[in-house]
Amino acid sequence: MANKIQRGRKPRKMSASMEEAVGLLKPMKGRSGLYGCFSKNDNGEYTEVGVYNYSTKKYVIFRSEHVDGTAVDEIREVIKGL
Secondary structure, X not given: OOOOOOOOOOOOOOOHHHHHHHHHHOOOEXXXXXXXXXXXXXXXXXXXXXXXXXXXXXXXXXXXXXOOHHHHHHHHHHHHOX
């Protein structure tokens, strides 16, 4: 009998700033006009994160390689509506 458990690679560990960005955006599903958006690849790794503020019509979107402290600050500004 063959082993039916498929073993694949574990997803890459996210950087600290990427974890913070995902943590900020995860609960936003349209409440108060804020929409968080994510893009994942086949391995389950986040490739893009973004946020859209409906009331101010502002948005930001970043590739995972470009998420750093300034990107997290920009995400917070869009969330606050500045």
